[in-house]
Amino acid sequence: MDYKIELEKLKEAFLYREIKKIEKLEGKYIFFEGKKYLDFSSSNYLGLRDDRRIIEIMKKALDEYGVGSGASRLVVGTAKVFEELEEYLAKLKNKDKALFFNSGYDLNLGVISAIANKGTYVFCDKLNHASIYDGISLSKSNLIRYKHNDIKDLERNLEKYKGVEDKLLVTDTVFSMDGDKAKLKEIVKLKDKYGFRIMVDEAHAGGVLGENGMGLVEAENLYERIDIIMGTFSKAYGGQGAYVVGDKDFIEYLINKTRSLIYTTSLPPSIVAGNLEALKISINEKFRKETLKENSEYLRETLNKEGFFIGESETQIIPVIFDSNEEALFYYEELLKKGIYLPAIRKPTVMKARLRISLGYKIEKIDIDYLINALVEIKNTLN
Numbered sequence: 001m002d003y004k005i006e007l008e009k010l011k012e013a014f015l016y017r018e019i020k021k022i023e024k025l026e027g028k029y030i031f032f033e034g035k036k037y038l039d040f041s042s043s044n045y046l047g048l049r050d051d052r053r054i055i056e057i058m059k060k061a062l063d064e065y066g067v068g069s070g071a072s073r074l075v076v077g078t079a080k081v082f083e084e085l086e087e088y089l090a091k092l093k094n095k096d097k098a099l100f101f102n103s104g105y106d107l108n109l110g111v112i113s114a115i116a117n118k119g120t121y122v123f124c125d126k127l128n129h130a131s132i133y134d135g136i137s138l139s140k141s142n143l144i145r146y147k148h149n150d151i152k153d154l155e156r157n158l159e160k161y162k163g164v165e166d167k168l169l170v171t172d173t174v175f176s177m178d179g180d181k182a183k184l185k186e187i188v189k190l191k192d193k194y195g196f197r198i199m200v201d202e203a204h205a206g207g208v209l210g211e212n213g214m215g216l217v218e219a220e221n222l223y224e225r226i227d228i229i230m231g232t233f234s235k236a237y238g239g240q241g242a243y244v245v246g247d248k249d250f251i252e253y254l255i256n257k258t259r260s261l262i263y264t265t266s267l268p269p270s271i272v273a274g275n276l277e278a279l280k281i282s283i284n285e286k287f288r289k290e291t292l293k294e295n296s297e298y299l300r301e302t303l304n305k306e307g308f309f310i311g312e313s314e315t316q317i318i319p320v321i322f323d324s325n326e327e328a329l330f331y332y333e334e335l336l337k338k339g340i341y342l343p344a345i346r347k348p349t350v351m352k353a354r355l356r357i358s359l360g361y362k363i364e365k366i367d368i369d370y371l372i373n374a375l376v377e378i379k380n381t382l383n
């Protein structure tokens with residue numbers, strides 16, 4: 001393979017990616033190229049990424065356990081703090097057991113490929129996260145994509161494959177590029193009719209939705225109906241890693257079968273201790289998610305009023321959707337000049353080019369007003 005030619009092809013198709021060099025992330029700000037910007041791009045939804053209490057707990061864990069984990073948990077065993085985190089999570093989620101993974105990506109890859117095989121038909125929302133698609137692909141199962149959040153299309157597909165015995169439905173609960181929620185209640189009704197396992201990905205709902213921030217399953221009181229729940233620590237909790245919860249046999253099965261758990265060195269105990277502390281703080285300080293909810297509503301309403309199109313967003317992820325990649329890029333560059341970092345996501349990564357706002361607790365109303373004024377000013381210059 002000629003990498004240079006491949007890179008040229010990517011550039012021609014506007015698919016070339018680069019990793020931005022940043023100097024610092026601090027509260028609501030991001031620093032790069034010697035300048036400070038308001039950060040509307042991070043998934044640090046609860047503002048816990050630089051919480052001093054979490055940092056202190058992590059430092060203590062470093063002293064106690066050392067820098068690394070040494071090997072896979074299946075080889076070297078598990079530090080107590082992993083068990084503490086898993087037991088705490090299982091209780092919060094009303095399930096028998098939880099299992100910690102190094103990342104949401106690793107988890108989806110490993111778990112889906114462990115629980116589906118050639119005989120499985122996996123029903124997958126078109127806008128599910130890439131890690132879900134990669135897990136399905138690795139499992140060699142049969143991928144059935146249904147139109148985004150379209151229950152009629154899902155049912156059409158279920159009807160078509162109703163003779164299949166082993167069916168699995170996987171969905172994000174909050175969609176990462178659109179900020180809308182999966183129609184879990186309707187999906188559960190179809191489960192009664194057609195019989196399938198349900199796995200949900202709460203990556204963007206964790207910490208944010210439900211009384212304890214446990215996600216959409218908690219918010220809609222569906223614990224009894226959803227078989228497998230995964231979530232991440234990398235977003236609202238400001239840390240790293242992911243978890244899956246389910247019944248005892250299921251978790252034991254995963255420990256025996258999941259290659260992305262078995263064949264990798266686990267994250268250091270200090271990271272796990274930080275995640276546990278973040279989880280506890282999120283539950284004791286519900287004002288974080290409440291403020292986020294209020295601010296998200298305010299931002300969505302104001303954007304609507306100002307004539308911007310935000311699709312079906314219902315959460316802290318709010319896309320501002322444009323007609324073309326060029327328009328989205330123009331807004332991105334103009335916002336940078338005004339001290340706002342809000343990246344453009346372009347076609348074909350998404351179906352419609354957009355600025356993807358990812359709101360965090362540390363962003364205040366005054367910052368939201370500043371963003372809206374900036375967007376309106378840019379719109380006026382275009383008109």
Ligand SMILES: Cc1ncc(COP(=O)(O)O)c(C=O)c1O
Nearest residue numbers: 103104105129172176203232234
């Ligand atoms: C819906 C969803 N699932 C899984 C992941 C992967 O999680 P992680 O970043 O912890 O690997 C992401 C990350 O962007 C996501 O948006």
